Amino acid sequence: MYLKNVVTLGLDADKCIGCGRCTEVCPHAVFTLRAGKARIGDRDACMECGACARNCPVGALSVEAGVGCAQAVLRSWTTGKQECGCDASSCCGRS
Secondary structure (H helix, E strand, O other): OOOOOOOEEOOOOOOOOOOHHHHHHHOOOOOOOOOEEEEEEEHOOOOOOOOHHHHHHOEEEOOOOOOOOHHHHHHHHOOOOOOOOOOOOOOOOOO
């Protein structure tokens, strides 16, 4: 689990063409396809890696990659410090 209600993930359903690419690239299965469109299932599971937005062929997805727990994990690996400010066992999985 990640921090609640802070994810920058956005979906413009009007732009979505239902290709399913977001469901393929999301490491936490945040997206589902329903009625030919992508839907955000568990928004708070998003780690803001940016894979969905980078792979969406029509720009229907947006996310500020590098501001969430994924970036904190990468920084902790390079600096040796926990930087995300949340409980490591429930957020980033690092102890």
